[in-house]
Amino acid sequence: MHEPLHKILLIEPEARVVEMMIEALTREFAAQITCLSHGAEALDVELLEPHDLVVATMDPPDLEGAELAEHLASISRRPVIVTARDLNVEETLRLLRAGVREVLLKPFPIAGLVETARRALEAHRLQREHARRHRQLRELTRRFVRERRQLNEKVELVCRDLVGAHRRLVQRVLRLEDRAETLA
Template identity: 30%
Template sequence: MELAERATVLVVEDDNEIRELLRLYLIKNGFNVACASDGVSALREFEFIRPDLVLLDIQLPGASGLEVCEQIRSVSNVPIMFVSARGEAEDVIRGLDLGADDYIAKPFDPAIVVARVKANLRRAPIYRRYDPSSQGARTEPAIPKDGIYIDTKKMTVYADGHEVRLSAKEYQLLVFMANRAKEVFSASELYEYVWGRDSNDDPRTVMVHIYNMRKKLEQNPTDPRYIVSVRGLGYRYEGAPVV
């Protein structure tokens, strides 16, 4: 079964023509689609259908896209993609800071939107449920009380013994760096490897994600032990490897 055939996308857009255009293109590509035209109904639809990805406009009546993103991210790691007007750059940065995974500027090519939806779903395993009945018997490893512990089988991350909720892109970024511990990567390289395209967009995308990850994973985010800045070069991961 293709990815699109088992994925549901929630489209949140107050412009009727844009919403319908996105709906038709997504359906044409095999997705199940639900729609909402304002922030309040978006949260209601999200709770009811539990989509695999949310495509979210920033400027919405009722509750803004930023508010919707914040509320969804407080309960779920589902991928969130913002659709924004070109004049909303600061809102986009704030949205990424709240945990969004990607954004697309208006006006857009709907075929590109569909391609980006597919790419985000392929790279976002963290929110998928772990089903122990589908696995053979295995001994659960002890969770260390100090440092970062990444269990890729369950798609979970622990910091100092406590489970940490990361967004899909934060998780992907962490696993990528942990699999290459001690290597130094520039922000542009991380953007290309994790987002899967050249870093022609704002490089602050990576910086915002690193900032958020440090807040969640580090005891002192201003003096990080695990996701370390290398002056003039980029970032290096100093934590434990993945399991």
């Protein structure tokens, strides 16, 4: 059996909602899903084993939802989707500023969650790809600069050798001219 394509952390205390989410996300993404009902557990789990996507409710029983979402967004840099029953504009802005990718209001269509998860995972994949290419470019640039320095050092040595050879040649020519004058 092969590895699941994605690892998703699901934080939701309502069993019925959890079942629907698991079914839809597993079917759509062939994902390994870790389900938790408590926010404090989620922080520990995410620190020990980061997931590709976090779907967290704003209603966990043991931790303020916004605080949980902020912590999750700050520790893993993975996309975080928040679900909530009631959310005012101020709370929504606070979540988005903290790094939450999207906020879904309950009840939401499962298809909406799946599409939001798809966009979040794709954006995260593109960010990772961009970061990988940036690292490659930085390494190529370092190598280019290092090789250019080495080449400059070699050119400088060759130039010194040429200047030295030219001086010796000029001195020899002058000595030969002096001898020729003395013989003449």
